[in-house]
Amino acid sequence: MNQLFEALDFVENPLYEQIIDDIGKQKYAIVDHFFSTEEVDALRASILEKHEEDAFKKAAIGNKFDELIVKSIRGDVILWIEEAKSNYAEGLFFNKINDLVGYLNKTCFLGILHKEFHYAIYPKATFYKRHLDTFKNDDRRKLSFVCYLNHEDWQPENGGELVLYLDDNGQEVEKVVYPFPGRVVIFESQILEHEVKPVNTKRLSITGWLKTR
Ligand SMILES: O=C(O)CCC(=O)C(=O)O
Numbered sequence: 009m010n011q012l013f014e015a016l017d018f019v020e021n022p023l024y025e026q027i028i029d030d031i032g033k034q035k036y037a038i039v040d041h042f043f044s045t046e047e048v049d050a051l052r053a054s055i056l057e058k059h060e061e062d063a064f065k066k067a068a069i070g071n072k073f074d075e076l077i078v079k080s081i082r083g084d085v086i087l088w089i090e091e092a093k094s095n096y097a098e099g100l101f102f103n104k105i106n107d108l109v110g111y112l113n114k115t116c117f118l119g120i121l122h123k124e125f126h127y128a129i130y131p132k133a134t135f136y137k138r139h140l141d142t143f144k145n146d147d148r149r150k151l152s153f154v155c156y157l158n159h160e161d162w163q164p165e166n167g168g169e170l171v172l173y174l175d176d177n178g179q180e181v182e183k184v185v186y187p188f189p190g191r192v193v194i195f196e197s198q199i200l201e202h203e204v205k206p207v208n209t210k211r212l213s214i215t216g217w218l219k220t221r
């Protein structure tokens with residue numbers, strides 16, 4: 009009887025189904041307005057407030073690299089977000105993430121047990137060179153998740169495009185994604201190489217990973 013109720017509990021979500029379909033077919037999904045204008049505004053206020061508090065650290069790659077080398081690879085500054093200490097805006101963020109993860113786990117058997125997210129600010133003239141999001145000897149990151157917190161009037165000329173390097177029957181194809189506010193990009197961490205092109209204006213985002221262990 010309990011099992012029956014659990015089955016009845018499941019409501020198909022067309023947006024999530026589209027995401028699952030897209031990732032299955034093309035290794036990535038792009039969803040515009042995943043976060044509402046109100047949610048993006050709240051998260052933007054939060055990222056900027058925390059930046060002012062100087063809580064951001066220069067993004068580091070692994071931990072042994074020389075700072076100069078790091079800078080030549082990536083120039084963003086990041087701040088990890090702790091769900092347990094969420095403010096109002098972060099609470100809205102995690103509500104949506106947890107709903108999506110619950111759905112993925114119910115329908116795709118992905119076994120996402122952990123997640124990690126950080127704010128990222130790319131100051132003018134910074135970038136993140138082409139890379140894969142998985143570390144050597146660590147394959148726990150399954151899906152990469154990026155959500156943009158830029159202003160409503162963000163223009164393509166501001167730069168900072170995310171470029172996904174796709175494989176089209178052995179041919180490399182570039183998929184250019186503009187960091188428009190509310191837009192979310194989800195992709196297979198172990199498969200898709202990608203980069204962030206140099207920005208001409210400060211670029212705001214949350215990046216994270218859904219992990220198996
Ligand atoms: O901000 C983006 O569009 C991608 C960021 C990224 O690739 C990373 O933080 O690993």
Ligand SMILES: [Fe+2]
Binds near residue numbers: 139140141152202
């Ligand atoms: Fe990345």
